[in-house]
Amino acid sequence: MRADAKRNRDKIVEVAREVFKERGMDAPLDEIAKRAGVGPGTLYRHFPTREELHDAVMQAWVERVNEYADKALAHEGGPRGQLLAWFTEYVALLTAHKGAAARITCSLGMPDSPIRTKCEIYAAANARVLDTLAEQGALRADVENLQVARLVGGVASVADQAELGGEQIEPMLAVIADGILAD
Amino acid sequence: MRADAKRNRDKIVEVAREVFKERGMDAPLDEIAKRAGVGPGTLYRHFPTREELHDAVMQAWVERVNEYADKALAHEGGPRGQLLAWFTEYVALLTAHKGAAARITCSLGMPDSPIRTKCEIYAAANARVLDTLAEQGALRADVENLQVARLVGGVASVADQAELGGEQIEPMLAVIADGILAD
DNA sequence: ACCTGAACACCGTTCAAGT
DNA sequence: ACCTGAACACCGTTCAAGT
Numbered sequence A, B: 001m002r003a004d005a006k007r008n009r010d011k012i013v014e015v016a017r018e019v020f021k022e023r024g025m026d027a028p029l030d031e032i033a034k035r036a037g038v039g040p041g042t043l044y045r046h047f048p049t050r051e052e053l054h055d056a057v058m059q060a061w062v063e064r065v066n067e068y069a070d071k072a073l074a075h076e077g078g079p080r081g082q083l084l085a086w087f088t089e090y091v092a093l094l095t096a097h098k099g100a101a102a103r104i105t106c107s108l109g110m111p112d113s114p115i116r117t118k119c120e121i122y123a124a125a126n127a128r129v130l131d132t133l134a135e136q137g138a139l140r141a142d143v144e145n146l147q148v149a150r151l152v153g154g155v156a157s158v159a160d161q162a163e164l165g166g167e168q169i170e171p172m173l174a175v176i177a178d179g180i181l182a183d
Numbered sequence C, D: 001a002c003c004t005g006a007a008c009a010c011c012g013t014t015c016a017a018g019t
Helices: A003-023 A029-036 A040-046 A050-057 A059-073 A078-094 A100-107 A116-135 A145-162 A166-180 B003-023 B029-036 B040-046 B050-057 B059-073 B078-094 B100-107 B116-135 B145-162 B166-180
Strands: none
Touching: A003 A029, A003 A040, A003 A050, A029 A040, A029 A050, A050 A059, A050 A100, A059 A078, A059 A116, A078 A100, A078 A116, A078 A145, A078 A166, A100 A116, A100 A145, A100 B145, A116 A145, A145 A166, A145 B100, A145 B145, A145 B166, A166 B145, A166 B166, B003 B029, B003 B040, B003 B050, B029 B040, B029 B050, B050 B059, B050 B100, B059 B078, B059 B116, B078 B100, B078 B116, B078 B145, B078 B166, B100 B116, B100 B145, B116 B145, B145 B166
């Protein structure tokens, strides 16, 4: 990759992050091109689909998922407190960019999604938290990690689109937690 | 309303129902106008926003919600069976039109949504099922009907967008049920 | 090899002219 | 009072011409 190409690519991703943050994940692409000082064709050369640009933008996002998983596992309040901490942090992360929650959640477990990389990292972090708790015998035997990921992602999607506050989200996450914790 | 206007309106709704069913809730509007044999301006006169057309199309949908609530309450298998029956039927109904689940769910509890009428009817049916079970002491004291509606709607949204099958949906609904049933 | 930007396509929305 | 359809606007996508 030529130096000017790399500079353009980086600039596009940087600007896209801002624009997606401000106006949501389906903001006009030519606004991004304009602000980045490139022609629309350049944006298309680097990112043939909107999803590929999403993927690049969410790179930073993903690096924090593992941090959050660790923090949740270190949380006091036993398995229930840890589960809730994890769910809460994850929903917060997902709803940081409007429109991201639904996209990521519906790509979970789809091996050929364009944002596959991000999904795998989240799925791994989620599995790490759940497996840790399962080893302690804290969870029902029949819960699958993917199902839990989709449930929490569903809450995040609804919260994102309906613009719910934390006090509305918390009790929904508690229902999910109670549904998977061993009696 | 003049007779020809009414005829046009009815035809638009009828065609819109087919087109939304075939191509999802954000299918091109001028395809609907074309198939209904009217100019685009006529469609706009009757339905100034896409949401208002959605609302008209979902009228039939909504009439079946109450039927389903009754069926679920008559279900055998005790409170858990009844809850699951209700959730399952509701998700099936919501995912019948691609894109409808997320729209309806995120409008729940928003008094000035354009599809408010539909949401209220669903919320009422949901409340009827949950209240009946609560009177029997089958549910935890602190579950709010709206939260449950959003949880199930979240599952429906994810199932809709990821095109999940019933065998993937069922265990997620079971988690929600277990999360709200009294121990 | 990469970029630009004019050109095209698609679709939502408006409105002047018609009945 | 209602309808039509041309016209406009917006935005995604392509590609010939440039460096």
